[in-house]
Structure formats: C-alpha cells, structure tokens
Amino acid sequence: MRALFWLLSIFALAAGLAIVARYNDAYALFVWPPWRLHISLNLLAILSVGLFALLYMATRLVARALALPGAVAAFRAQQRKQRSIQALRDAQRFLVEGRYGRAHAQADAAYRANESPGLAALIAARASHAMREHVRCEEWLRRAAEHDREVRVARLMTEAEFAVADRRFDVAAERLDALRQGGHRHIAALRLSVQTAAARGMWGDVLRLARQLASHRAFTAEQAAPLVRRAHLESLRELEGNPEGMVRYWRQIPKPERxxxxxxxxxxxxxxxxxxxxxxxxxxxxxxxxxxDSALAELYGRIEGGTLIERIGQAERWLRAQPRDERLLLTLGRLCLQQQLWGKAQSYLEASLSVAPSRAAHLELARLAEQLDRNELALKHFRSAAELTG
Structure with missing residues (x-):
C-alpha cells in the first residue's frame, strides 16, 4: 500500500512539473564577453539536476575506490576470524568425540590465530594428556597460565583432574586448595576433592565431603554410602589400640549411617x-x-562379649519372628555352646541343618560331640563338613 502511494505521488509531481514548465517562458542569460548564452530556465533546471547527479555518482565512485583496500583487508580479517572460531569449535567437538590428534591440531590453529588462546591451550593440553604426551601437555598448561585472567579456574580444574588421573594427589590437593581459596566450591571440584582426600588417607575430609555432596544431590545415597562406610572404618582402624576412642567414635556416628x-x-x-x-x-x-539381615545374625554368634544369657534371650526373641532362618539357629547353637547349654545347643544346630545343610553347623555339632566324648558322632559331623567343603 505504501509503495502504491509513493508511485502515485511521483506521477502527480511529474504531471505538476510538466504543467508548470509548459507555462514557464523564463530564460537564463550567461555573459562571458564577448559571448552571450540564452537558455530556457526549464532546461537549466534539468541540466542542474543532471549535473548534480553526475557529480554525486562520481564522488561515490572515487570514495568506494579509495576505500576498497581497507574493505578487502577487513574482509580478509573477518574470514580469518571465522576460520579461527571454527577451528576452536572443531577442537572442542573432536575432544568430546575422542579424536585427540585432530582436537590438538585445531586447538593449535586457534591458539596461533589468537582466538580465545587460554581456552585453546587447555583444549590442546587435554588432548595431549589423553594421548599420554605429558611434555607437550605441560607446555600447553604453561601457555594457558599466561592467560589466567581468562581461564584461571578452568586451568586449575584441569591440572587437578590430570594430577588425580596420574595419582599425583599432593599436586591435586594444592590445586584444589587454590580453588577453595578463590571461593570456587562447585560440585566437580568437590568430587575431585573427595577422591584426593581418600587417596591421601584424610578420612575426616572424605566423610565431610561425601556428606556435602550427598546433601547437594551430587551423589546418590548409593554413591555416598561406600565412601561414608570406608571413612568410618578407616577412622576406626586408626583408633586400634585405643578402645575408649573407638567406643566414642562409634557412638558419635549418626544413627542413619550406623x-x-x-x-x-x-x-x-x-x-x-x-x-x-x-x-x-x-x-x-x-x-x-x-x-x-541373616549374615549379621550369624555374625552375632561369633562376637565375644556381653552377657551370654541376655544375648541368647535376644536371639530367641528374633527367632520368634524368623523361625526358619538357618543362620539365626546356628547363632543360637553357638551361643548355647559358649554357655554350655549342651542340649539347647544341639537342638538349635540340628534345626539349622534341617533348614539348610551348612559346614559351620556340622563343625559346631562335631565340637559339641567332642565335649560330650561322643567321638564317633564327632567324626561323622567332621566328614559331613568336609563333604560340604568339597
């Protein structure tokens, strides 16, 4: 609609000018002695407009010609910029794809083109480390350090990852400490920290970090449980020879973890x-x-301590809820043997065998038979235990 309006306006203007020019008898006189020039004012107007248009086009043409070298240089610079950006993108893609040689080549090209040189150096370092070219990897890390304002956190994380992978845990701890001092406590750094602490035997730190990762949902309960378990067990082992310390440590463990x-x-x-x-x-x-848990029920019978009568009573209460658990029956037989309740011990051990034959139950019955000087019965159970072992 707008185009139609302008077209009609131009035609109306042309028609108006034609009418005005038809009734315009004016002329222009140019005198340059001894010459005189008479020219219609209409023609003078047309010539003036044409001359202006000609001069304008000539001026633009000259300006474009003068600007051409700069435009060519800018175009070439833009092309180089595009190629360097593409090289950096390709380097990232090849690194993720596992094509480390090509990733290194493209990162090197981006670095030489000064396209995000810090990032390009880190990509080249990761590619070199993946190819086990440690000297070249160290050189790229040194170059990345020259651009620390751009990639300091990324460089420290990369160096920490490499140190953990190469089992240089003291170096990893140093880099992770530098990150913590800078206020960077993100999940990836915490995961590296827990690996480093475990490798260095810092079980208190392992426990703290595992709980922290679980609270941030960076670890599932299944992932955190082995770390928490090992941290507690190693801490208990460190207290061997200090029974009171072991008791204090065990009692301060939160109940869900116990x-x-x-x-x-x-x-x-x-x-x-x-x-x-x-x-x-x-x-x-x-x-x-x-x-x-049947395995724990069996272990209960191998623990030495506490009042045997109370422990037997506790196990019998469990038996009411688990009447056909062969391991619990075995535990009751062992506890009764320790308490020298020979008849009850024999009943529980035979009940355990009736549910599921086991080498342990036969051995306990053999020992009971020896206590009662029933050597033939003891030999029979020893043979049964040997057959189950075989």
Whole structure:
C-alpha cells in the first residue's frame, strides 16, 4: 500500500512539473564577453539536476575506490576470524568425540590465530594428556597460565583432574586448595576433592565431603554410602589400640549411617578384635532390630562379649519372628555352646541343618560331640563338613 502511494505521488509531481514548465517562458542569460548564452530556465533546471547527479555518482565512485583496500583487508580479517572460531569449535567437538590428534591440531590453529588462546591451550593440553604426551601437555598448561585472567579456574580444574588421573594427589590437593581459596566450591571440584582426600588417607575430609555432596544431590545415597562406610572404618582402624576412642567414635556416628549393613559388619569385627565385643553385639542388635539381615545374625554368634544369657534371650526373641532362618539357629547353637547349654545347643544346630545343610553347623555339632566324648558322632559331623567343603 505504501509503495502504491509513493508511485502515485511521483506521477502527480511529474504531471505538476510538466504543467508548470509548459507555462514557464523564463530564460537564463550567461555573459562571458564577448559571448552571450540564452537558455530556457526549464532546461537549466534539468541540466542542474543532471549535473548534480553526475557529480554525486562520481564522488561515490572515487570514495568506494579509495576505500576498497581497507574493505578487502577487513574482509580478509573477518574470514580469518571465522576460520579461527571454527577451528576452536572443531577442537572442542573432536575432544568430546575422542579424536585427540585432530582436537590438538585445531586447538593449535586457534591458539596461533589468537582466538580465545587460554581456552585453546587447555583444549590442546587435554588432548595431549589423553594421548599420554605429558611434555607437550605441560607446555600447553604453561601457555594457558599466561592467560589466567581468562581461564584461571578452568586451568586449575584441569591440572587437578590430570594430577588425580596420574595419582599425583599432593599436586591435586594444592590445586584444589587454590580453588577453595578463590571461593570456587562447585560440585566437580568437590568430587575431585573427595577422591584426593581418600587417596591421601584424610578420612575426616572424605566423610565431610561425601556428606556435602550427598546433601547437594551430587551423589546418590548409593554413591555416598561406600565412601561414608570406608571413612568410618578407616577412622576406626586408626583408633586400634585405643578402645575408649573407638567406643566414642562409634557412638558419635549418626544413627542413619550406623544402620549401614556393611559398616555394622566390619565395625563389629574391629570392635570385637579390640575387646569391645559388648558394643559390637549391641551394634549388631540395633541393626537387626531395624532391618533383618541373616549374615549379621550369624555374625552375632561369633562376637565375644556381653552377657551370654541376655544375648541368647535376644536371639530367641528374633527367632520368634524368623523361625526358619538357618543362620539365626546356628547363632543360637553357638551361643548355647559358649554357655554350655549342651542340649539347647544341639537342638538349635540340628534345626539349622534341617533348614539348610551348612559346614559351620556340622563343625559346631562335631565340637559339641567332642565335649560330650561322643567321638564317633564327632567324626561323622567332621566328614559331613568336609563333604560340604568339597
């Protein structure tokens, strides 16, 4: 609609000018002695407009000609810029694809073109490290350090990752400390920190970091549990020879963590070996009250400590809820043997065998038979145990 309006306006103007020119008898006189020039005013107007248009086009043409070298240089610079940007993108893509040789070549090209040189140097360093070219990797890391204002955090993270991968955990700890001092405590750094702390045997830090990662949902419960379990067990091992310290440490563990089956099992063995069998039995009992586990029930019978009568009573209460658990029956037989309740021990051990034959139950019955001087029966159970072993 707008185009039609302008077209009509131009035609109207042309028609108006034609009418005005038709009734215009004026002329212009140019005198340059001895010459005189008479010219119609209409023609003078047309010539003036034409001359102006001609001069304008000539001026533009000259300006464009003079600007051509600069335009060519700018075009070439833009092309080089585009190529360097593409080289950096290709380097990132090749690195993710695992094509490390090509990633290094493209990163080198981007670095030489001064396109994000810090980032290009880090990409080249990662590619070199993946190809086990450690000297070249160190050189690229040195170049990246020259652009620390651009990539300091990325460089420190990269160096920490390389140090963990190469098992240089002291170097990794140094880089991660530098990140922490700069206020960078993101999840990737925390994950590297927990690996480094575990490798250096800093179990208090492992426990703190694992809990922190779990609270931030960076670790699932299944991922955090082995780290928390190992941290507690290693801390308990460090306290071997200090039974009171082991007791204090165990009691300050949060209850949800004390319910871990693997932690209870291994911690009970450590506590029992340190003369804290009563606490070990208590730990197993608490775990079994919360969630039944046949393996822990069997371990309960191998713990030395506590009042045997009370422990037998506790196991019999469990038996009412788990009447056909062969491991619990085995535990009751062992506890009764320790209490020298020969008849009850034999009943529980035979009940365990009736549910599921086991080498352990046959061995306990053999020992019971020896206590009662029933050597033939003892030999029979020893043979049965040997057959099950085979």
């Amino acid at each position: 319910n871990d089956r693997g932690l209870v099992r291994d911690a009970a063995l450590l506590l029992n070996a340190s003369g804290q069998g009563e606490l070990a039995a208590e730990a197993i009992g608490d775990a079994l009250d919360d969630n039944w």
